[in-house]
Amino acid sequence: MNGSGGSCSSLMEVAYDDDHHHGHHDDELHVLAVDDNLIDRKLVEKLLKISSCKVTTAENGIRALEYLGLGDQNQHIDALTNNVMKVNLIITDYCMPGMTGFELLKKVKESSNLKEVPVVIVSSENIPTRVNKCLASGAQMFMQKPLKLADVEKLKCHLMNCRS
């Protein structure tokens, strides 16, 4: 997976790892996981799949926004938006080059289409000011990296409770 992230290429390319093998059941959470670190993407994907979630990963904020249908106006992504299966949760790393997780959070919350989608910020650094600003800007939760299985279980419970 190259990290150029520059040209507006096909969104179905290697920029996304979409789980095409399993159908999306309505009770299954579809999670968009955003992280610039390849190893962390692999881990969070596995954690989520083991926890019965459908997973799409993105390597940066721009790609994430494109997937969510909030890309650059010049790109014709309307058709794709219709094809994208509804995302129920966004998990994003805080520290990413280019667009940070915090900036991604704000973009999602500013969007009339997506502001209801819960966004969870993960970070290796539990700095109080960082945590507070994320929560204040609408993050559902702020969690410490690396994520464990127990964290994902906790997160799912929290989300299910919020939904009902």
Next chain:
Amino acid sequence: MGLVKMQKSLQDYTKSLFLEGILDSQFLQLQQLQDESNPDFVSQVVTLFFQDSDRILNDLSLSLDQQVVDFKKVDPHVHQLKGSSSSIGAQRVKNACVVFRNFCEQQNIEACHRWLQQVKQEYYLVKNRLETLFKLEQQIVASGGMIVAFEPGF
């Protein structure tokens, strides 16, 4: 060597890595993600870590060897290595990265050089140990045995 003995060797070897602080509980988390449907998950992720880290350490060496060190380039690399090593449970590598990063922030070139060496040392150590661990696992599997999940018991 019989299977039982091989499995004991593996357990003892794994235990020693924890006792020496080379691995931490995050490695156990990784092992919990491995199952029959994905029996090579841990070695796949660790292999990715090795490939990624080899590249990063190379880039770091080059960056620090420049006449004028561009610390804005150095920091993201250290950050990434710190993150990856933390994610797979390579505790000593992570800890060395934390110190290294502090010196980068202070733009202390001499200390950075020293600590890059330290990071490399810890990295080669965990790489060597994990490669041995995977070999032990392969021997067990080749002999028809199963890998028993490691129970730390401490």
